[in-house]
Amino acid sequence: MNNYRSYRTVLAGAGAAVAVVLAAGPAAAHVTVSAPDAARGGSAVLMFRVPNESATGSPTTQLSIQFPALTEVDTQTMPGWKADITRDAEHKVTAVTWTADAGGGIGPGQFAQFAVLADDLPDTDTLTLPAVQTYADGQVVHWDQKQTGDNEPENPAPTVKLAPKQAEGTSKHGNVQPAAASSTSSEDKTARWLGGIGIVLGALGLLGGVGLGAMRRKA
Numbered sequence: 191m192n193n194y195r196s197y198r199t200v201l202a203g204a205g206a207a208v209a210v211v212l213a214a215g216p217a218a219a220h221v222t223v224s225a226p227d228a229a230r231g232g233s234a235v236l237m238f239r240v241p242n243e244s245a246t247g248s249p250t251t252q253l254s255i256q257f258p259a260l261t262e263v264d265t266q267t268m269p270g271w272k273a274d275i276t277r278d279a280e281h282k283v284t285a286v287t288w289t290a291d292a293g294g295g296i297g298p299g300q301f302a303q304f305a306v307l308a309d310d311l312p313d314t315d316t317l318t319l320p321a322v323q324t325y326a327d328g329q330v331v332h333w334d335q336k337q338t339g340d341n342e343p344e345n346p347a348p349t350v351k352l353a354p355k356q357a358e359g360t361s362k363h364g365n366v367q368p369a370a371a372s373s374t375s376s377e378d379k380t381a382r383w384l385g386g387i388g389i390v391l392g393a394l395g396l397l398g399g400v401g402l403g404a405m406r407r408k409a
Contacts, residue, residue, distance in 0.1 A: 219243055221253075221321045221333045223348035228317070230355040233309045236319070238348065241301040244325050249295030252324035253304060254287040255348075258312055266305040270294045295326060317350045 221240050228234035242250045257263060259282040265273040268288060276285040288304055296302045311317060320334035335343035 220346055221323060221348055223319055223350055225350045227353075228311060228350050229353040230311055230313045232311055232355070233307065234311060236306050236308055236350065238304045238306075238319075238321070239301055240296060240304060240321075240323065242296045242298055242325075244298060244327070244329065246325075246327055246329075247298045248325040248327035248329065249290070249297050250302075250323055251290040251295040251326045252287065252322075254285055254322040254324075255304075255306075256285050256320045257283050257308070258317070259284055260308050260312075261310040263309070264307040266307075268302075268304060271304075311352060313355065314352060317352055318347050319349070320347045 219241060221238065223236055223238050225234045225236045228236070238253070238255060240250060240253055244250070259278060259280070261282060263275060263283040263286060265275070265286060265288075270291050271288045271294070272291070274287045274289070275283055276287070278284050286306060290296075318336065320332070323331045323333065325331075331345060333345050334347045335345050337343055337346055
């Protein structure tokens with residue numbers, strides 16, 4: 191669960207402000223997903239961009255994303271939408287479905303962004319996440335076609351490139367960290383001990399000085 195808790199905190203903190211419905215440009219014709227920091231075996235925020243391309247002007251009212259049996263998937267709060275998580279017999283997440291509240295949805299010429307926090311990403315070069323987009327007029331679009339060669343299919347499935355899995359105990363630049371951390375910890379402990387000894391010796395010196403002064407006065 192690399193960085194899962196920190197990702198989850200960020201996702202929850204931003205959730206209240208995420209009902210993202212914006213104007214869609216010509217290049218936003220497909221359901222896509224982005225996750226710049228995604229790596230095999232790690233955790234990442236997956237951001238799905240969903241445009242409305244209805245020919246009848248009907249709003250998008252439901253989005254369903256299929257997952258390859260992931261250990262955990264958290265959804266970000268989306269005002270106006272309800273998220274349902276589907277799990278298999280082993281309690282792993284296989285799908286997330288967002289449904290718009292009555293009268294809501296993604297209008298014509300607009301797009302929305304749906305975010306999830308996924309943990310324990312699979313050990314593969316490319317993560318394919320088929321999507322199903324449903325419109326209020328009953329139209330259903332399956333974004334599940336895999337690209338072969340240079341030609342993009344009509345309804346391509348959202349995909350994410352996964353970086354190689356990082357070895358435990360290494361930074362992003364491959365430097366081993368535990369030794370440095372251990373050294374720093376040892377230095378801190380040594381400093382504390384020396385500081386404590388100094389305080390004790392100072393106190394003993396003060397008491398000795400007071401006692402010596404008293405003896406001289408008596409003499």
